[in-house]
Amino acid sequence: MTTNDDFSVRLGDWLREDSAGRVPGHLDEVLLRTAGVRQRRWWSSPGRWLPMNVTATRLWAVRPTSLRTVLVLGLVALIIAALVAVLVGSRRPLPPPFGLARNGALVSSANGDLFTVDPKTGTGTPLIAGPTFDFGPAFSRDGTRVAFARGAPTPCGEPDCGLILVVANADGTGLREITPGEPGLDWLDWSPDGTRIAFLSYVAGVSGHVLNIVNVDGTGLMTLDVGHPVNQLSWLPPDGAEILFRGEHLRESDPPPGIFAVRPDGTGFRPISTRPALDPNDFNDVAVSPDGSLVAYRAVAPDRPFAIRILDLRSRVERVLPTPSDSGMGGPLFSPDGRSVVYLRWYPDSSTQLVVAPVDGSSLGIAIGPHGPLGSDGPTINNYGFSPDGRSVFANYDAEKVARLLPVDGSPGEVIARGELALVSYQRLAP
């Protein structure tokens, strides 16, 4: 009698023998074809788009105007001007750049337009719509402005025309393009005082992303040479005197990966991580606490796929967050009060689930929301983060094509939007 193992070995041997000696002769043909095919832009992936039902903009029909209509419109304009003057005179208070805040608008993008999303109904209201392709909104820390990416006009004489960084007021007015088309524009972060934005882009001949800084009025664009491919950047709270980032190891010639900091003027480059990297995946998913005292990251672990380590920047001491022995973990993000993190727990069946856990490691934390399968290009639970009041976590569940708002106490959450998924940003308001 043949055992299953024997049979598997026989089958494996036969598969290898049967396919051995095949010499594919069509590589040149394939490369000829691919050379003539235009690559999709990274942001054209459906998995990055926002779930929502979009409310269509109503277009007013144009009719001949009478003198009476003109007078009425003039009166209305005067009233509006008076109201604006009153509103400007009574400015609302702004939230501090870090810490707990009141929940404001939830803004996302779909099909090249930005929308505010009503979490109760999942209905989207256009914020910035038009012929341009806009996506990836990110509110400033005081909630008054929103930055986003815009597809640069094509053709531009270059293989990749890139993306333009755009800033607008929170209500969609005052729109300003603050960079030229930047190939590979990615991962932006507002400075604490809201005057500058740091972002990633590609530069020809340089490995990975480079770090750029631009004033929100479009002046002072500069690229910092830090001698490392850069990823996962963040202005270091509370004053933003430094920018913290993950230095990546993408080519043999790149230094080992690690966490580093540099001043916005390009000086003062220094390592933050306190030990050598175990492999190129070490020191990943870097996040900074709201008070700037802690850094959380995904570390290579000897006994599991990954672990989350919390590095105290003052004492230089690290601790590992506890998790069930058969699970991995990654993607930590701090809560607005800095007392807990939300992260993705990886189970042996390859599924993942969000977990909210205390940063002091005193408990395993609370699993929130459903499991999500692992997709071919990574976890299918994406774009998650705390609401400004710290009471909920929003997340995209790409496999289900829904976005959820999940209370941090583990009680059932709710689906706030459906459809293709994209990045979401939550406006912070004064408490």
Add this chain to the structure above:
Amino acid sequence: MQRDLVERARRGDHDAFSELAGAAISRLDSAAWLILRDPEQAADAVQNALVRAWRDLPTLRDPGRFDAWLHRLLVRSCIDEARRLRRHRIDVPLIALDAPGTADDLSTIADRDQLERGFVRLDPDMRAVIVLHHYLDLPLPDVAVTLGIPIGTVKSRLHRAMGLLRAALDADARAGREISEGRPA
């Protein structure tokens, strides 16, 4: 090294993609042949998978998962090919029967023939699971990720495929015994 090439290819570096494709094409071609059992269909499937890979590379979130992603594109391409043509030609390699062989050789040849006959009776979905697990040596969770199906479905599909394969071999073996004993098959 591969990660570097993937990063460069994502940014539109066609030379980097050429290196990735050159390193993968033999493996992909073999896997496609095993799934489709037709050299022309296999070549088409590989070509389509690599064209899709080039086109969609900028949307790959994690360069470290390039291989799994490429395998998924290939399997999808193979399934598409199989469904498109709705026929499964079987190219059985000819074996020189006039050459003298030992009893062991003949036994091995019979073994291979039985495996071949059993394998081609499986549908491409089942062959894909077997090829990913037993040829590309992917663990079952990775097979699930590659095919985009739950791991439970992978296990049941693999169990069923292996059961059908063993049943086919047993049937062949019984027929062989009956013929050698002078009874009609």
